[in-house]
């Protein structure tokens with residue numbers, strides 16, 4: 001897939017934005033075809049060199065850019081030549097979605113398998129065992145703890161899980 005096609009995808013734009021932040025976005029959104037130095041990018045995009053370096057390093061940490069170093073024979077100065085590797089974006093995004101799906105499933109199971117009690121004054125929530133230990137009275141303000149129905153929360157989590165599974169094309173195994 002060409003860089004331009006990738007970058008017109010709002011999901012990928014959001015992913016990059018979350019990685020590099022608003023200041024790094026001009027760097028992330030304008031990947032050159034070949035190698036480029038941080039100084040060249042800073043000049044071309046009219047950005048602070050530090051912001052460019054920060055964005056490049058984040059991309060590097062996420063396997064979306066690589067570099068090689070050249071040493072100037074005379075001055076001994078090091079130049080970093082960067083290459084953007086955005087062909088890995090779809091793969092990274094999918095991993096991210098799987099991580100989110102796992103976390104959501106664990107959370108949903110926890111919500112589904114526990115009973116909760118709420119202090120409506122302090123908006124504090126307690127598991128059944130904790131609430132019992134406190135004699136069903138809020139340890140902060142002494143108000144009675146009310147049984148809390150989290151069915152709506154569980155439902156909305158189920159919906160999000162189904163959505164993610166559809167996007168990832170996951171088959172429900174032995175459900």
Ligand SMILES: [Zn+2]
Nearest residue numbers: 119122138141
């Ligand atoms: Zn309270």
